[in-house]
Amino acid sequence: MTEADLNLVVVERLDAAEDVVSLTLADASGDPLPSWEPGAHIDITxxxxxxxxYSLCGSPDDRSVYRIGVLNEPAGRGGSVWVHDALKVGAALSGRGPRNHFPLHQSPRYLFVAGGIGITPILAMIGAVQKAGAEWTLVYGGRRSASMAFLDEISDIGSRATIWPQDTHGLIDLPGLLSEPRDDTLVYCCGPEPLLVAVEKxxxxxxxxxxxxxxxxxKDVGAPVRSDSFEVVLTDSGVTLTVPPDRTILEVVEAAGVNVLSSCGEGTCGTCETGVVDGEPDHRDSVLTPEEQADNSCMMICVSRSVSPRLVLEL
Incomplete structure (x- = not known):
C-alpha cells in the first residue's frame, strides 16, 4: 500500500443514514488513486x-474513487460537523494515505461485529472475504435502524448479516456470540468504546x-510506567533528547527540528509510527495489537513513552 499526499474532490454525496453522510472522492487531476486494502483509512484535513x-468503505478494485462514511457528532472536535456542512459535490479537500492498521488476515472463517459508524471498514472486508470464498457472519448494531448506515447494501448480502437495532432488540448478545472460542475464526470489531471493551473481555x-x-x-491505558524524564536517541539525526514528564516524545522531537509525520495526536491513527532500535517502550496507543506491542519493534510517539531510562529510535 502506497501512502501519499491526496488532493481530492467530492464527486458524490449521499445520506447513508440519519446523521451519516457518504462521500465519494476522486483525485482532483483525474488520476488513479493509491491502492488500498480492506481496513485502510485516509487522513482528511x-x-x-x-x-x-475516515475508513475507506468502497471497493479496493476501483481506484477511480474512494468512499467514506462520516457520522455527524456535534459534541465532537468539530471535524465531522465541518464535513457535513462544507463538503458538497465539487468541494476540494486534501489529505494523506491510505494507511492500514486494521488489516484483514487470511482465515477460513470470520465473525464481524460492528457498532454504528464502525460498519465502514467492515464493508470492504465483507467484500474481500466473499471474493475469497471464506465463511463469515456479521452482527451490526446501532441505536435504531434509521441511524444505521448502508443498510441497503447489507440487506443485499443476505442471511449472513444480522441487523441489531438497540431500540427494538436491546444490546447485542455478545456473551452468546463470543462464549465459545473457535480456533478457525478471526473476530473483527469496530465501533464505540463500550462495545470494543466488552468484545475484548x-x-x-x-x-x-x-x-x-x-x-x-x-482507550484508557492508565498512568505512564515512568513518572520521570527519559532520554531518546535519534539514530538518523544523531541527537539525544530528554523527554520530560509533561511533554510527549513527538513534541520534543519536533521542537528539536526533526520532521515527523503525525496526525491524530492521540494514538489512534498510526501516522507517527516509529521504529525502535533499543530500549523498552511504554505503549500507550490504541493501534498496535498486544502481540505487536510485545514485539517492541515500533511505537506511536505521540502518546507512548518509555519503560527504560533510554530509548533508541529510527528518527
Whole structure:
C-alpha cells in the first residue's frame, strides 16, 4: 500500500443514514488513486487545518474513487460537523494515505461485529472475504435502524448479516456470540468504546491473535510506567533528547527540528509510527495489537513513552 499526499474532490454525496453522510472522492487531476486494502483509512484535513481519519468503505478494485462514511457528532472536535456542512459535490479537500492498521488476515472463517459508524471498514472486508470464498457472519448494531448506515447494501448480502437495532432488540448478545472460542475464526470489531471493551473481555479466552479491533477514540491505558524524564536517541539525526514528564516524545522531537509525520495526536491513527532500535517502550496507543506491542519493534510517539531510562529510535 502506497501512502501519499491526496488532493481530492467530492464527486458524490449521499445520506447513508440519519446523521451519516457518504462521500465519494476522486483525485482532483483525474488520476488513479493509491491502492488500498480492506481496513485502510485516509487522513482528511478539515476546516481548522487539523486532520481526521475516515475508513475507506468502497471497493479496493476501483481506484477511480474512494468512499467514506462520516457520522455527524456535534459534541465532537468539530471535524465531522465541518464535513457535513462544507463538503458538497465539487468541494476540494486534501489529505494523506491510505494507511492500514486494521488489516484483514487470511482465515477460513470470520465473525464481524460492528457498532454504528464502525460498519465502514467492515464493508470492504465483507467484500474481500466473499471474493475469497471464506465463511463469515456479521452482527451490526446501532441505536435504531434509521441511524444505521448502508443498510441497503447489507440487506443485499443476505442471511449472513444480522441487523441489531438497540431500540427494538436491546444490546447485542455478545456473551452468546463470543462464549465459545473457535480456533478457525478471526473476530473483527469496530465501533464505540463500550462495545470494543466488552468484545475484548469476552475474547480473552480465544486463541492469541483471534481478535482484531479498530478504535476511533483512544482507550484508557492508565498512568505512564515512568513518572520521570527519559532520554531518546535519534539514530538518523544523531541527537539525544530528554523527554520530560509533561511533554510527549513527538513534541520534543519536533521542537528539536526533526520532521515527523503525525496526525491524530492521540494514538489512534498510526501516522507517527516509529521504529525502535533499543530500549523498552511504554505503549500507550490504541493501534498496535498486544502481540505487536510485545514485539517492541515500533511505537506511536505521540502518546507512548518509555519503560527504560533510554530509548533508541529510527528518527
Amino acid at each position: 478539515v476546516g481548522d487545518g487539523t486532520t481526521r481519519q 469476552l475474547c480473552a479466552p480465544w486463541p492469541s491473535g483471534a481478535l482484531h479491533l479498530e478504535r476511533f477514540s483512544p
